[in-house]
Each structure stands twice: as structure tokens, then as C-alpha cells.
Amino acid sequence: MDFSPTMDDTSGGRDRHTWTARHYRPPWWLRGAHGQTLAGKFLRPAPDSMLETERLETSDGDFLDIAWMPETDPNAPLVLVLHGLEGHTRRGYMVQTFLALADCGMRAVGMNFRGCSGEMNRKPRFYHSGETEDLGFVFGLLRRRFPTRPLMAIGFSLGGNILLKFLGERGANDTPAFSAAVAISVPYDLSAGADALERRGMTRVYAGYFLRSLVGKVRAKKEILANVLDLEAVWASATIRDFDDAATAKLHGFAGAEDYYHKSSSRRFVQSIRVPTLLIHARDDPFLAAAALPLPTIEANSFLTLVLTDRGGHVGFLEGGLPWNPTFWVEEQIASFLVHCHQGASTTNPDATPILPGWVDPNTENL
Template sequence: MQNTPGFEAAPGLRNPHLQTVVGRIARRRFEPRYDRVRLDTADGDFIDLDLWRGPEDPAGVCLLLHGLEGSARSGYMVTTSEALAAARIQPVALNFRSCSGEPNRLPGAYHSGRTDDVERALAWMAARFPGLPQTAIGFSLGGNALLNLLGREDGGNGLVAAAAVSVPYDLEASADALDRGMGRVYGHRFLRSLREKAREKARRFPGVVAPEAATARTIREFDDRLTAPIHGFRDAADYYARCSAKRFVGSVDLPMLLIHAQDDPLAPGISVPVEAIRRRPRLSLALTERGGHLGFVARQQRGGLAGARRGWLEGTVSRYISRATHQTTHRDFRVF
């Protein structure tokens, strides 16, 4: 395991909730520049990919995976895409099923361990950008799904490196965090969107999607009532046990950067499997004291909030992916 350069929180933003909320608000000001591609899936559904406009002569291509109820237009997806494009990496943002602005066609959608749509997106990238090194970045739930893929035999075949940020390594611990204290504020925000989607699916698929999912009071209840049964799990506990990234990270065998804040209010820092990561020499861990969940709003040299290309998170991730892309011998790849 390789250590990464440290993160220093911006003055006045040492609180994890301020980091989480301010990071989200600050990144909203960056305008997405995407072209959309729709891919039909083998089961009769579809996924939407959003391609950043540029660079004109990319040195590589990177798949970005968003978090729970996010999309390609989420601030961290947009700012990271901008930073990657500045480094001559072509960003491709995957919108998980039901997250692209149009309901998907089937009762099921996406979850923390679903990897078939990630694999389909990677296959499309390989065909669309032949010969270019492929990388991937997952944020929160997207990072969990990415680790599910990479920790399996032949998972992520073709990728030269990857990164994951604010991963809920223990899904049960994250569900608990969203049901206590300030975590309930985040949980209710997710549930507003999830319950609306559940109502829409219950209308379209009566007898398949339980209407009770639209009245779930917690993330765990929602996963018990909809996520688990629709996707073949016994219940939420079974889903959490089978899909938590902590099961898979110890089997990842390619260069990968893992960024996590110890004060993460949604994915508790204590759930990071540090020892399993430490045993993997090709993994690089940035376990920072502060940063919140997908926050990482850093101190800037001249004050104020920097542009995406200079933000700590965007800069750290894009440098890692850029170095991996340009490296000729990836087996010996080291970035820090």
C-alpha cells in the first residue's frame, strides 16, 4: 500500500457536515459539457452514457460512476470530468439505470453491487476508443460497485488503473449512519428521490414492486422493501453482506487510489478495511482526517474556492489517472 499526499481542510470547514454540504454546493457552479449516447442492454433496458466534449486528441479514456441518486450532472462528476479533460483524458460518465432523467424500462434499476452495466459501458468504451488505455473512477455507491467488479476474477479486465472516493465499504454501517443524528438529514434527502421512483414503479409494475417501498422511513426499510427483493437478495441484510466493498477490496489486483475521510458522516471512516488494503501493494490509500463525504474542500493558497482543475480531490484523482494512463509499464506503476 502506498500513502498519498495529505489533505488540509479550508479554514472554517473542518466540520464533516460543512465539508459535505459546501463541497456539493461549490461544485454546482461548473457547467456540464456532455454529449449523450444510449446503450440498449441484453435484458431489454438501457443505460445512458454522457461523454465530455473534449479533449480533441485524448491519451486515454476514463469511466466515471456516480453515487446514490446522483447522475453524470452531479457536481463531483462534472468537476472531475473537467480536470480529466484538462489532462487529455476523455471522460465518459455512466448514468445508472433510472438516474439519467428518464425512468428505466424494468422493475429493477441499480444498486451498490450491480456491475453488468459497468462492464457494458467499459466494452463500449473499448470499441469507441480502440487502443486507448482505460481507467475508471467510482464515487460513493459507484466506488462500491467498481470494487465489486475489480475484486472478482477477471473483473475490470482491460483497465490499467482505477480510483474510488468515499466508498461505503460496509453498507450496513452506512445504513445505520443514515438513521441516526445528522445522518437522518442525508437519509431523508435520498429517500425523497427513491420514494418517488418507487411510486412510479409501483404504478407501472403492480404486483412486482411493492407500494410499501414508497413509504419507507429509512434507507434500510427501502432496501428491505424494494432494492433487495427486486434484485434477488433475501433482505437488506443479505444485500449488505453480499455487496459491501470490504469483501472485494482485498482481491483487487491493479493500481488503484482509494480516497476516504475518517470523519465521513455517510460512510464511517472506521469501516475502511485498512489492513486488507495495506496487504495489497498496488493500492494507494488516502485516509484523511477530514473531508466529509465527497467534500474535500481544501485550503487554497490565495483564499476562496479554487476551480475544479485545482481542487484537491479533482487534482489528486486526475493526476493519478493521468500518470497511470501515460505510464508504459503499469505493473510497476507508482504515482506518489
């Protein structure tokens, strides 16, 4: 794909930035929210032999590991991709996104948050849902290395919250960091997301999985954290909220879990985003109910495009007629949107609902 001709889309506006999402059709064999969520994790192949890891030394004496896809077209956008809570760059949804971008001629680079690349970071601090300094550090490095190349960004779940907060913090008062962005299954309201993970049933299973991983990281660094945290309170954490109160908040300068959730939730920042940004969310996302989405704020911002599907779970969105050969709708939409933003070309599809920035796509199964 030739990326030589470009068009500046950063000014946004409903009259200039049109794009069409292909209608999402959940397969007959995978219609439930939890099935989609689990299948999204276990049925996405993750071939990672093509990834090359680079270690970046940070100014505070720590490090970040980033993973590069091979170069494609040096005129094409470079796309930074952020993973979710306790994820990493070799997760299936990350690798499938890298491959979808490569199919369109774009090069991806994945960012591992501190302590997520398979090696524990050096400093007491970790990462959290509102930590944008490391993202700013990586963005600055990419901009210095590629001063004229278009930079775009994608964030999944927690990574999407970080990305939206970062974009909102920069707002209209600075040169846009990225020329376009996509955020998938974002917990816009972190307190509501914590509430969702405290419900009975499968959501408690998800919470237990995350909690074991997070507490395990504190155990791995207990020698350097013993004088920073009340470790007994960390070990006693029964919920994500308990852990955030005992560890996340104290390690990162918040008064407690609620203070952390309030200051870090991306819903407080989306109104200030001035970069064409695609938001994809499922109404049945078990990590955040659709009622917690900041819909009026999104609708009022002409730089935002929301695709809200009835089904899809959390970072699921699988399609396909057979369980052993699924296809990945969300990766396709990500690549389509970013190609459109870069080329300034209008994408049409008679089987889809036209989307304009600020519009909410009903995308119901009966369309």
C-alpha cells in the same frame, strides 16, 4: 500534454508504482464534516454545456445514458466516471472531475445508472450498490469502440463501491478491465453505512433526502411494480435499510437488506483487485466511519493506495482561502494519480507524504 509514451502499470507492486498525494488542507471556513459534505454538493460549479449524451440500448430492453466530454488527445486514456447514490453525470463533483481530466488531456465519459439521467428507465429494476452488469456492459462497448486506447475508471461513493466490486470480481482471472482506477468516499461496508445514516442529527437529513428520491422513483413506476413489490411496505419505509428491504432486495434477487448488504459490499472484493487503484476517504466521513474501512485487507494488497485524511466529509475535500472561490483537492489528486499510472512517471512534492500501493497515508493536519 503528450500521452504517446506509455508504461504498463498493471503488474502493480510497491517497487514499481510510486505516487505522491498532495497533503489535504481543509480551509479555515469549512472544517466540519457536514460542512464539507454539503459544500461539496452546493459549491462545486457544474457547467455541463460541453457534455453530449448518448443513449445505449441494453440487451434486456432497457437503456443507459452516458455523457461524453469532447475529444482531447486520441492517444490519452478514456476515463469512465460513476456517480453516487441518486446522482447523475451533471453533478458538480462529476463535472469538476471531467474538467480536471480534460486539463490533463484525458477524455471523460460519465455513466448514468438506470433511472438517474432524468428519464425513468423502462424495466422494473433500478440500480444498486453491487450491480456490476451494467458497468460491464458499458466497459465492453468502450473496449470495442476503442480497442487500443487505455481505459481507466473513477467511482464516487456508491459508484466507487460498484467499481471496486467489479474490479475484484475480475481479479487476476481475466484481462484487467481498466489500466487504473480511483474510488472516492466508498461505503465499503453497506450495513455499517446504513447504520451511519440511521443516527440522529444531520445523517438523518441525508438519509431523508435519499429516501424521498428513492421512494419517488418507485411511485413513478408503481403501475409496473404493483405486482412485484409490497408498495405499502415501500411507502412505510422510514430508513434506507427499510427501503432496501422492501424494494432494493426484492427487485434484485436478494433475500433481504442484510443479504444485499453482505453480497454487495466492496470490502469482500478489494483483496482480489489487480489494477492500480487509488482509494481516498476522510476519517470524518458521516456516511461511513473510518473504523468500518477494511484497512488490513487494503494494506495487504499492493495494487491499492489508500489516502486517509482527517477531514473532508463525504465527497467534500474543498480547499481555498475564500468561501466564494473554493478549490477541489480530490479532483486534483484523481487526475494526478491517473496521469502517473499512464505515464509511469514518479510524481514528487516536498510538501506531501509519499504513498506506495498498500500504504495508508496518515495525512493528519499536523504534518
